[in-house]
Amino acid sequence: MLKTEGLGYWYQDKDQPLFQDINLEFYIGQSYAILGHSGTGKTTFLSLIAGLDKPKEGDILLGDRSLKKIGLTNYRRKDVSIVFQAYNLFTYMSPLNNLMTAMAITGAKHAGDKVYAKQILNDFGISEELALRNVQHLSGGQQQRVAIARTMACDAQLVVADEPTGNLDEDNTRDVIAQFQKIAHEQQKCVIIVTHEPDVADQCDHQFRLENKQFTQLA
Numbered sequence: 001m002l003k004t005e006g007l008g009y010w011y012q013d014k015d016q017p018l019f020q021d022i023n024l025e026f027y028i029g030q031s032y033a034i035l036g037h038s039g040t041g042k043t044t045f046l047s048l049i050a051g052l053d054k055p056k057e058g059d060i061l062l063g064d065r066s067l068k069k070i071g072l073t074n075y076r077r078k079d080v081s082i083v084f085q086a087y088n089l090f091t092y093m094s095p096l097n098n099l100m101t102a103m104a105i106t107g108a109k110h111a112g113d114k115v116y117a118k119q120i121l122n123d124f125g126i127s128e129e130l131a132l133r134n135v136q137h138l139s140g141g142q143q144q145r146v147a148i149a150r151t152m153a154c155d156a157q158l159v160v161a162d163e164p165t166g167n168l169d170e171d172n173t174r175d176v177i178a179q180f181q182k183i184a185h186e187q188q189k190c191v192i193i194v195t196h197e198p199d200v201a202d203q204c205d206h207q208f209r210l211e212n213k214q215f216t217q218l219a
Contacts, residue, residue: 001190002026002049002158006058009044014056018044019213022058028157031184031191033201035218036210043162045210046194050082050160051075062158077106081151083161087143089135095121095146096131099153106154117153124149124179141172148179152187159183161193165200177203 008020018041026032026049036042047053049060051072060067067075082088089098099117103110110116121131124145126138135143144164151159161180165173177193177200184191184205193204201207207218 001028001063002192003061004049004058005061007045007048007055007060008057009041009048009055017056017213019210019215020057022215024208024215026158026190026192028190029184029188030206031181031204032193033204033207034192034194034210034215035196035198035201035207038196040210041213042194042210046160046162046192049158049192050080052082079156080158080160081154081156083144083147083151083159083164085163085166087135087147089143089147089150091134091136093135094132095126095135095138095149098135098146099150102150103153106156108154110153120149120152121146125175140167141169141175144168144172144176145179148176148183151189152183157189159189159191161191163194163196165195165197173197173200180204 003025004022007022008017010017034042034045048055051067062070062079090101093101096114096117099120100114118128118131126142126145130138130142135146165176168176180191180193183189195201208215209218
C-alpha cells in the first residue's frame with residue numbers, strides 16, 4: 001500500500017543524513033512499529049510518510065501514485081490519519097464534536113452521522129456522557145482514545161502515530177495498542193507507530209529499528 005523508494009533526509013549537510021536510500025513497504029491489515037533512540041530520525045521519517053514534510057531525495061508512493069502527484073494537502077486530507085502524542089484534539093470541543101468535525105473536514109462517508117460517531121466513541125470506552133464533555137475534562141488515556149477514535153471515524157487507510165503511549169500508564173498503554181491492532185485487523189487499515197518502548201513494538205505485527213541511518217527489520 002505505502003512504499004518508500006530511495007528515501008533520504010538531512011538537515012543542512014547531505015553528507016550527514018538522518019537516513020538514506022530507504023526502501024520499505026507497508027500493507028493494509030498490518031501494524032508496524034518503528035523503534036530507535038532519540039535523535040535517530042524516526043519521528044522525521046513518520047512526518048515524511050504522513051505528508052507533513054518532503055524528503056530530500058527519493059519518493060513515497062501510495063499504491064502506484066507518488067505523493068508528489070497526489071499533493072501533500074490532498075494526501076493529508078483523504079489518505080492518512082495522524083495520532084500525536086499530545087493528542088491534538090480541538091480543546092474547545094467535546095469528543096463527539098471532534099469526531100464530527102474530522103469527518104466533515106475529510107469528507108468521510110459517515111460525515112454528519114452522530115449515531116455512528118457515538119458508537120465509535122462507545123467502542124473506545126467513551127460513554128455518551130463523556131462524549132458530550134469538553135475534552136479537557138477527560139483523563140489523558142481518555143483523550144488518547146478519542147484521538148484514535150477520530151482516525152476510525154475517517155476513511156483514510158493509513159494511520160500513523162508518533163509515540164502515542166508516551167504519556168500513558170501501563171494499563172492505558174495496553175488498551176491503546178489493542179485499539180490500534182483492531183484498526184489494522186478489523187478495519188483493514190495500515191497502522192505505523194513510532195515508539196521507543198519495546199513492549200509496545202512487541203504487540204505490533206512487524207518491527208523496524210532505525211539505527212546507523214538504516215532500517216533493520218526485527219520481526
